[in-house]
Amino acid sequence: MSSSNSDQRITLAHGSGGKLMHDLIKNVFLSNFDNPVLNILDDSAIIEIKDASLAFTTDTYVINPLIFPGGDIGKLSVCGTVNDLAVVGAKPLYISCGFVIEEGFDSVSLEKITQSIAETAKKAGVMVVTGDTKVVERGKGDGVFINTSGIGICTYPLPQEIEIGDRILINGSIGDHEIAVLSARRELGLNIDIASDCAPLGDLISEILGVSARIKFMRDPTRGGIATVLNEIVEDKDFGILIEEKEIYVREQVKGACSLIGFDPLYLANEGKVVVIVDKEDAEQVIDTMKTNPLGMDARIIGQVVESPKGRVYMKTEIGGTRIIDMPVGSQLPRIC
C-alpha cells in the first residue's frame, strides 16, 4: 500500500486472512514496526526472559477523534500501555497491536497512525512484536480501534506500605488531554488552544525510582482523573488523603473550559501524568528529579496521606474550605482514550 495512492480504502477482504491482508501487514505494519521478533510473523512472538517478574497489561483505545492536538490514537495506544507498565515499577519492553478497522477507512490515515505507533514505541523503548488485524463492515465500528497489550520486567518493588504523612505528587498540570480531545470534537462549541499531555512516562518514572527507594505507589490518572485514582488508593483503607487545591496545577485554558461547561478538572483524563505516593523525607528530591525531565517541569506536591477521615479523599479549597472528593459515577466524556 503506497501513501501516494490516497484513494485506497480498507475493504472487508483486508481483514480476511488472504493476500490483501498479507500485503497490508507487510507494506504497512511490518515496514513501520520492523524488528527481528515481529518479522518472524509467527502466531506468537518469542521473547527471551531471564528469571524475573513480568508485568502484563492490556488496553483498547477507542478515542474520538482519531487525531487531536498533541497526539493521535496511535501515539495514545503506545503511551497508555507503556505507562500502565511503568507505574507498577516495570520497564516496558514489548507491545502487541490489534487493529479493528471499519470498512472504508482510508489507507493513508491507517499508515499515519501506524507510523505514529512506531515513532512512539521507539521513543518509549518498546518493540511491537505481535499483531492482529480485523475489518468490520461500515457502520459496525468507527474508523479504527486499537488494542495494545504490553509486557515489562519489574525492576522496583511496588506497591509498598502507604503511611500517614506520605506525600502525594504529580508531574504537572491536570486535564489537558480531556479538554484537548473535547475541543477537537467541536461538539460543545469549544475551540480551546490546548494540546493533550499524551506521552510515554517510562524515562521519567525510571529516573524518580532511581533517586528514592521509598516510592510507595504510582498510577497514571487517565479515565476518571486524579479524583478516581486517589479514591482507589483510599478505598477500604485505614487512612485518608488530603489534597490542596492551590497546589494543583490547572492550565488557564482548562480552567476556562471547565467553568464554561461545568466540568471539574479533578475528574478529567490525563495521558502523560503520574500520581506518586512517596515517603515525606524523599518528596522534595523526587520533585526535583521530575523537574529535570521535560515531562515533569511542573511537578508539584499536591497533598498527603492523613489519619482521618479514613477511606476518603478531601480537598482544602483555595478559599479555605474543605470538600469531599468522591469517586465519579461515570466520567465526564465518553471515548477520551
Added chain:
Amino acid sequence: MSSSNSDQRITLAHGSGGKLMHDLIKNVFLSNFDNPVLNILDDSAIIEIKDASLAFTTDTYVINPLIFPGGDIGKLSVCGTVNDLAVVGAKPLYISCGFVIEEGFDSVSLEKITQSIAETAKKAGVMVVTGDTKVVERGKGDGVFINTSGIGICTYPLPQEIEIGDRILINGSIGDHEIAVLSARRELGLNIDIASDCAPLGDLISEILGVSARIKFMRDPTRGGIATVLNEIVEDKDFGILIEEKEIYVREQVKGACSLIGFDPLYLANEGKVVVIVDKEDAEQVIDTMKTNPLGMDARIIGQVVESPKGRVYMKTEIGGTRIIDMPVGSQLPRIC
C-alpha cells in the same frame, strides 16, 4: 450487576472509569475470572517467570453472530489465543481480556460471554490476569468485540527445519467453524446442522509434542483455512507441498454447504484444528496420539513435503488430477473470528 435483572443495558458511563465501571468490573469480570493475579486490579498484572523464552500473542475477535453452534465470542476469544501460543510450542499460561462494548448491549449477554471466557480459560489451563473495558456509542461498534492477548512459556523448539518427505497432518475435519457461523447468520438461506470446532488445543498439542521430537512446524488454520497455512509454509521456500484430496476430511454438511454456495473447504476457517509438519518416521505415532484425544479422533495424514514444484501447494484430486492451491485474495466470509 445481577443476572436476574434482564433489562440492564450497558451505557457509555460503564466505560468511563467511574463507579459504574468499577461495579461492572467487580460484579461481572472479577466474579467470573477470580484469581489472585487479576484480583489485585493494578494497572498491570505481575507474573513470576523463571529463566525462559516467552511466547506473546494477540487477537481481536469481532465474530458475527456472537453466539453460534459450538461456541460464542467468549469461548472463541480464549481458544484462538491459547491455540496461537500452543502452535509455537508454548504452554499457554496467562491471558488478557479487552472488551469494546456497544452502548445498549445487554448485561445478561455480557455476563454469559464472560462466563464462557472463564469456563474456557479454566479448561485451557490459563488465567485471565488483566483486562480493560471500553464502551462506544450505539452504531459505532457491534455488540461486543474482545481482544485477548496471551503469554505462554516455550517448552519445545519450533520451528525446526522442514525436509522433503515430511508429512502434513491435521487433527480432523475442516471447515466446520466457518460453515457453522455462516449457518448461524441465516444470510444465505443456509440452515445446516453443524457445530463449530472451536476448542483449546493446548492438551492435544502437548501430548503430540511428548511423543515426537521431530515435529517441525504447527499452525492453526483459522482465517483463510488450510490453503492459506500451507501457502505460508512454502512461500519463498526450496520445497513444495502436495496434499491428497481423498485424505482431507470434510463433513457431509460442510461439503453440501460448499457445493450450494460455491465455497472451497480448503479456504474455510477452523478454530479447533492444527496443521502439523512432522518427520515421516514419526507421522503414524503422532496420528495415533492425536486419536487418543477427543479433539483428534479424526486425525489424518493429508500430504507431504515435496521437492518440486518449489514454493507451491498442489493437490491430487479424488478424480486423479492435480490442481494448484493458491493463496486466497480475501477469505470467503468476513467476521468469522
